[in-house]
Amino acid sequence: MKTIAVDFDRVLHSYERGWHDGTIYGTLVPGADEALRTLMAKHAVYVLTTRRPLGDVARWICWATGIPTAVMSDTPEREPWPYVVQRRRFWDVPHILLVTDRKLPFVALIDDRAIPFTGCWPQALAALNDLIARKDTAMTDPAQRLARIAALCDDTDLTAEQKVEAIQAAVTGLADLEHRAPRSAGDLETK
Ligand SMILES: [Mg+2]
Numbered sequence: 084m085k086t087i088a089v090d091f092d093r094v095l096h097s098y099e100r101g102w103h104d105g106t107i108y109g110t111l112v113p114g115a116d117e118a119l120r121t122l123m124a125k126h127a128v129y130v131l132t133t134r135r136p137l138g139d140v141a142r143w144i145c146w147a148t149g150i151p152t153a154v155m156s157d158t159p160e161r162e163p164w165p166y167v168v169q170r171r172r173f174w175d176v177p178h179i180l181l182v183t184d185r186k187l188p189f190v191a192l193i194d195d196r197a198i199p200f201t202g203c204w205p206q207a208l209a210a211l212n213d214l215i216a217r218k219d220t221a222m223t224d225p226a227q228r229l230a231r232i233a234a235l236c237d238d239t240d241l242t243a244e245q246k247v248e249a250i251q252a253a254v255t256g257l258a259d260l261e262h263r264a265p266r267s268a269g270d271l272e273t274k
Contacts (some may be wrong), residue, residue: 086174086187087122090194091132091140095119097240100249107134107143110240116148119180123150129174129181131192138164141182155183228253 092098097109122128134140141152141164152166155174159167166179173188174181198210220227235241235249 084125084127084175084177085190086127086129088129088131088187088189088192089119089122090192090196091130091134093195094193095130095144099235099241100245100252105134107139108245111147116150119148119150123178123180127175127177127181129183129187129189131183131186131194133184136162136164137182137184138162138167141166141180144180144182150180151178152180152182155181155185 089095093112095112095115096107097112099109119128130140130144132140137154137156141154141162144150145152152164153168154162154164154166155170156162156167157170168181170185171187174183198207198214200207232250232253235246235253238246241249
């Protein structure tokens, strides 16, 4: 059995409005439920997030997927979720999805913002530059913004209110949403 780490925002949680007000407002990313079950059939899996409280993330994943979840915390009284495990150095428990803010050993991390490092720094820096350029283009190119608005209009998972808010964000400038100052330094790393 191997251990696999999975990011939360944009990987499990749709996160279409960015950090917004810090709540988990979105929907399950298509295919996430099946993917987690497939991974958990063979491996120990944990979710790596800096969100607080961790119990909110565990509760939301359990509600959205039906998968049993637990959080790793030294302060279970602060967690709005009854399934808490004590701090440990690795995760090897099958069939329970752990939610933690600690980077425990893993064979792979599934993350929307990771750049694979293959031992070649120039390659990694080039990949980073490509990623930033694509992100800038997506925010300034009118055609791409229009496509985003059209996609939001057709999104059947969003309520009318959510659509209006997301479309307004797209119209007034995704850059504002994306570049909003994170609430803590940790937010920069895993969101
Ligand atoms: Mg993410």
